Amino acid sequence: MAAAANNGGQRPFVDLVSVVPQPLPEMSVAFRLLKSKDGEIFFQFSKEEVQRSAEPFRYSIVLKFLRNRPSLDAIRAFIHKRWNLDGIPVVSNMRHPRNVFIRMVSEEDCMKALSREVNDIDGIPYRPFHWTPDFKEEEEPSIVPMWIVLPGLPPNYYHESFLKILTAPIGRFIRSDNSTRCVTRTDGARICVEMDAAKKPLPYFWIGMPGLGTSRKQEIIYETLPAFYSKCKIQGHNLKTCRAGKKSARSNVWVRQQEPIVEEPTDKINNPVIEDTEVETNKATEENRVLVDPILLVEVLEPEKDQEENLEILDLAKDMNPGSIEGNWIARTD
Known part of the structure; x- marks a missing residue:
C-alpha cells in the first residue's frame, strides 16, 4: 500500500x-509527422x-x-x-x-x-x-546464455561480487549454480553468463599482474559453446555447415544443361569382345595371307610342270606312232 x-x-x-x-501503462510521446526518403515513408x-x-x-x-x-x-x-x-x-x-x-x-x-x-x-x-527492442524473429542473436567453469578458482572468490568482476570480460553475469553459492564444491566455480557466441571465446585471464609469482592464471572452460554463423545469423552451424550459404553460392553459377547420354545395354554391345574379335580377325587374315600365297604359287607352278611332262610324253608317242597319236592329241586339245 x-x-x-x-x-x-x-x-x-x-x-x-x-x-x-x-494493459500497458500509458506512455506519452510527442506527435510527429511522417518522413520520406527516396519515396519511402518512415x-x-x-x-x-x-x-x-x-x-x-x-x-x-x-x-x-x-x-x-x-x-x-x-x-x-x-x-x-x-x-x-x-x-x-x-x-x-x-x-x-x-x-x-x-x-x-x-x-x-x-x-x-x-x-x-x-x-x-x-x-x-x-x-x-x-528480448530487446532490436530482436528479429527471422534472425537469432549471437548473445546467448552459457555455462562456464573456472577450474581451481580459490573459494574466497566465490562471492557474487567477485564473480561478476571476473566474468565481465566474458559476458554479463547471470548467476552461479547452487554448489558455488553454497561452496559445497571447491574444485572450481560454475557460472552462467550471457556472452556473444560470434566472438572468439576468451581462453584465460590473470588474477594479479601477469608473470608474478603471486599471480594466478585462471583457465576458462566453456561447457556448451554453440556454433554461430554471423552471415545468416543462425545458431548451431558455421560457414562449413551453412546450407543457406552453399545454396546462394550455387545460385550465382549458371551451367549449360547437357543432353542426356543414353547408354545401350551391356549385354548387346561389349567393347572388349569387339576389340578382341578385330585383333583375332586381323591375326587370321595375316595367317591366311601367309598360308594362301604358297598355295597359289604351287597352283601356278604345277600346270607348267604338267605341260613339260605332257610334252615329253607326246614326243615319245610321235616316235612310236606319229599319225594316230598326233590326231588324237589334236582332237583332245580342241
Missing part, C-alpha cells in the same frame, strides 16, 4: 502482471523514447523451439510446475509459429529462465534469448 501511495496510488506494473494480464523515434517503451519488457525472453512447439497452455503448465518462478509470467505466441514470448515479472525470474540447464518443454528442445 505504501508503495502504491508513493506512486500516486498506482500499483507497479510488475505487480499487475503477477496477478492478471493488464517514422523516427529517439533512443530514449525506445528505451522507455521497452521498459515493461526488460525481463522478457523468447523461446525458439527447434520443432513444432507445444500449446500455450502446455507451456504455461510446464513453467508453473518446473521453473520455480516467484511470479506468474505472461506467455504469448509470436509471428513465427515456433516462437513464444514470455514476459517475466522480475529480473530474478528472467535469470532463472535463461540459465536453465535443460532447455526443453515436454521433450521439445528450445533456445532461450533475452
Whole structure:
C-alpha cells in the first residue's frame, strides 16, 4: 500500500502482471509527422523514447523451439510446475509459429529462465534469448546464455561480487549454480553468463599482474559453446555447415544443361569382345595371307610342270606312232 501511495496510488506494473494480464501503462510521446526518403515513408523515434517503451519488457525472453512447439497452455503448465518462478509470467505466441514470448515479472525470474540447464518443454528442445527492442524473429542473436567453469578458482572468490568482476570480460553475469553459492564444491566455480557466441571465446585471464609469482592464471572452460554463423545469423552451424550459404553460392553459377547420354545395354554391345574379335580377325587374315600365297604359287607352278611332262610324253608317242597319236592329241586339245 505504501508503495502504491508513493506512486500516486498506482500499483507497479510488475505487480499487475503477477496477478492478471493488464494493459500497458500509458506512455506519452510527442506527435510527429511522417518522413520520406527516396519515396519511402518512415517514422523516427529517439533512443530514449525506445528505451522507455521497452521498459515493461526488460525481463522478457523468447523461446525458439527447434520443432513444432507445444500449446500455450502446455507451456504455461510446464513453467508453473518446473521453473520455480516467484511470479506468474505472461506467455504469448509470436509471428513465427515456433516462437513464444514470455514476459517475466522480475529480473530474478528472467535469470532463472535463461540459465536453465535443460532447455526443453515436454521433450521439445528450445533456445532461450533475452528480448530487446532490436530482436528479429527471422534472425537469432549471437548473445546467448552459457555455462562456464573456472577450474581451481580459490573459494574466497566465490562471492557474487567477485564473480561478476571476473566474468565481465566474458559476458554479463547471470548467476552461479547452487554448489558455488553454497561452496559445497571447491574444485572450481560454475557460472552462467550471457556472452556473444560470434566472438572468439576468451581462453584465460590473470588474477594479479601477469608473470608474478603471486599471480594466478585462471583457465576458462566453456561447457556448451554453440556454433554461430554471423552471415545468416543462425545458431548451431558455421560457414562449413551453412546450407543457406552453399545454396546462394550455387545460385550465382549458371551451367549449360547437357543432353542426356543414353547408354545401350551391356549385354548387346561389349567393347572388349569387339576389340578382341578385330585383333583375332586381323591375326587370321595375316595367317591366311601367309598360308594362301604358297598355295597359289604351287597352283601356278604345277600346270607348267604338267605341260613339260605332257610334252615329253607326246614326243615319245610321235616316235612310236606319229599319225594316230598326233590326231588324237589334236582332237583332245580342241
